[in-house]
Amino acid sequence: MDKSKRFFLKGAGALLAGMSAYQATRASEHSSPASQRKYALLHDENRCIGCDACTQACREVNQVPEGVSRLEIVRTGPHGEYPNQTYHFERQSCQHCENAPCVNVCPTGAAYKDPQTGIIKVDEWKCVGCLYCIAACPYKVRFIHPVTRAADKCDFCEQTRLSKGELPACVTSCPTQALVFGDLLDTQSGVYQLVRTQPVSRDKESLGTSPKLFKIRAAKGEVIL
């Protein structure tokens, strides 16, 4: 009995040491490749008129079926007293978090961050549809695509437009230029300049997700107690 106890302790110790060594080597592997681009999007809520041209364009370009959506504009209001009434329009779409909960929880690695672009993508083939990412996303922007049965969401039009050198469909279709898309690592890009000089904010920053969807909040507000 004593011998087998010793054997068990030795075995368990070796297993733990092996696991921690494996984790340590993985950790150093992870930190090394620096991404070449870090795409980000800025939504200026003061310019947005809530026309939904962006949501229509997104649906058409990415062939998003009815009933689900990659992009929504949420309208709140009216705020204020007649005749000075305003509406707020908030963009709801994938925030392309630097530290994405969906990527962390995905059991197969189907949800992943593209190291080249910083875009959070879905490998449709690897996805088994466990819904863990949909539950984990604090921004509630992921859904099951009715045709592929895989998780789906905004990918900044990576497949449909970025690969052809075009801007995302929502950015191009916006009649008031409320959306600015660009590379955060390029100090000359418009999005970099705006993020540096404007009072931008991001949703649920306290969760430590570091989202890359920046927002300039609507100037006219209302105090609700």
Next chain:
Amino acid sequence: MNPFHFDGLVWHWPIAIYLFLAGMSAGAIFFAILLRYFCLGQDAWKSNFVRAACLIAPLAIWAGLGILVIDLTKPFDFWKILVFYNPLSVMSLGVMVLMVFQVFMFAWLALLFARPLTRLTASRMPFIGKFLAWLKPHEASITGLTMILSLSLGAYTGFLLSALPGYPLLNNPVLPVLFLMSGLSSGAAGALLLGVLMKGRPDSKEVKFIHKIEIPLILIELLVIFTFFAGLVLSGGAKLEAAGNALGQGFWGWIFWGGIIGLGLSLPLAMNLFMTASAQRRFSYVAFTASMSLLGVLLLRNFILYTGQMTML
């Protein structure tokens, strides 16, 4: 608000049943090990309660995994979870624990039933006896690892939900402890219920042994539930709101106070204390108490899963 359909609901009751079955499997093998080494000894395999636990452990985990696979949007692609791993994903780690758990559980079961198995297969399949004889020297390691893996599996069912940052009720460090405790007590209750149904004597020393552990287990469960919600209330903000939505008026409030605290914990605790104090244990007492415990655990899984998704950050 409809208690089973609301905004933000991602995971439905099949997941709660899976969590219940995985916890029960872990608890059953845990109590089988306790019975074997601290109550019955070498002849443990003859006990109907040990046999019941040994039936529940594999059947519950397979049923649970079956439900999990059917609940995927692509059930036929389930094998990809077994091929591709993400060491950061609680679900992926859980799948690893589940696989290793099954290996060690079957090794332990084989050793438990080594004597009858060797006798039965002596003439036709002598290699089974040889294999069991080869396994025998490693019994202590196999038992230890099965124990650790069963506790890991029980806690994993809680970690799976507590890893979700957007739900303030679920994202709670006490949840794995709560699910582990209630999983263990569901394993004990399952073994008792199936044991007496398999004609195990309700007055046997196995029943007394399990009841003696169940009483402190229920008290710890009550303490952990209290800590769980006290933690939410004291955190304030969205966590306070989530606790209010869960425990307040409405369907799930009734389930919590009446079903979980009342029928699932207080009643079995009172019955266990009564049976410990009185001389005789009867079939109806043991079966009823165990059924109430199982009901309580099943309700707790559903309660946590649904109310957890009711409040979002």
